[in-house]
Amino acid sequence: MKAKIFTFSSHGDTTILEYDPATADMDEVNRVIAEYETKTGAQPFDMATGERIQKVSREQNEVLMVHPIAGG
Amino acid sequence: MLIAYLSLIFFLALLAWRLGFVGFRPRSLTRAIGVKERAHSNVDPSLTLLWRSDGGAVANNILEGGRGEEKGSKKERAERYLFRIVALTGAVPLGNGYVLDVGATRFHVREGRVGQLRDLNDPDCRYRETCFFLPNREMPKAEQVGTALLQLANNPSLFEKWAVQDSLKIKADGQVFTHMD
Numbered sequence: 001m002k003a004k005i006f007t008f009s010s011h012g013d014t015t016i017l018e019y020d021p022a023t024a025d026m027d028e029v030n031r032v033i034a035e036y037e038t039k040t041g042a043q044p045f046d047m048a049t050g051e052r053i054q055k056v057s058r059e060q061n062e063v064l065m066v067h068p069i070a071g072g
Numbered sequence: 073m074l075i076a077y078l079s080l081i082f083f084l085a086l087l088a089w090r091l092g093f094v095g096f097r098p099r100s101l102t103r104a105i106g107v108k109e110r111a112h113s114n115v116d117p118s119l120t121l122l123w124r125s126d127g128g129a130v131a132n133n134i135l136e137g138g139r140g141e142e143k144g145s146k147k148e149r150a151e152r153y154l155f156r157i158v159a160l161t162g163a164v165p166l167g168n169g170y171v172l173d174v175g176a177t178r179f180h181v182r183e184g185r186v187g188q189l190r191d192l193n194d195p196d197c198r199y200r201e202t203c204f205f206l207p208n209r210e211m212p213k214a215e216q217v218g219t220a221l222l223q224l225a226n227n228p229s230l231f232e233k234w235a236v237q238d239s240l241k242i243k244a245d246g247q248v249f250t251h252m253d
Contacts, residue, residue: 043244
């Protein structure tokens with residue numbers, strides 16, 4: 001079973017990264033997420049619980065990178 | 073004897089061709105289905121990276137609308153994600169939006185606007201409202217509402233920041249996002 005990191009964008013749901021959670025290097029997965037956050041400000045949420053997470057683990061199969069919101 | 077030699081040569085040639093074919097096959101197949109062998113030189117090859125930090129080299133699938141494992145149009149998929157988020161956060165549909173209770177605070181989230189009733193137990197509590205928007209305004213409306221619901225459910229103090237810090241991009245953890253492209 002594949003896990004995925006995805007985000008909402010102008011194209012709708014968009015996959016950023018796919019990997020096999022059983023074998024993937026999770027440090028590498030988290031490095032990609034950190035890089036994406038630095039670039040966009042988006043932060044990871046577990047789509048199984050709806051909670052924001054600090055680091056993605058093998059237990060999370062679907063992680064949504066949630067973009068910043070501005071008020072006005 | 074000559075027949076035996078010819079047979080042996082034919083067999084060896086066949087064996088060499090077969091080994092060569094099998095040896096090259098995975099690479100051709102990978103190319104044929106368009107899988108990125110190494111999208112990023114520093115990334116673990118077991119990962120399929122579909123986004124790159126250099127912006128201009130975003131993987132084709134993002135430019136083409138993302139890899140939709142789920143079927144349906146962009147709008148339909150966005151609505152399905154919104155329904156999932158509504159279920160996860162315990163929000164309830166109301167009018168053209170959703171009501172979300174976080175502790176004693178009630179939020180009313182709808183397209184581009186969010187209202188707050190700070191204390192459900194206080195009948196004199198004032199109802200406040202602010203606009204919200206995602207920097208990417210082309211994002212489907214259902215995903216924008218879903219994004220606001222997820223963030224408020226996890227961090228209700230974000231409402232105050234959206235209301236006060238006009239036009240600043242606020243991350244889900246409440247920090248201001250200052251990166252500029």
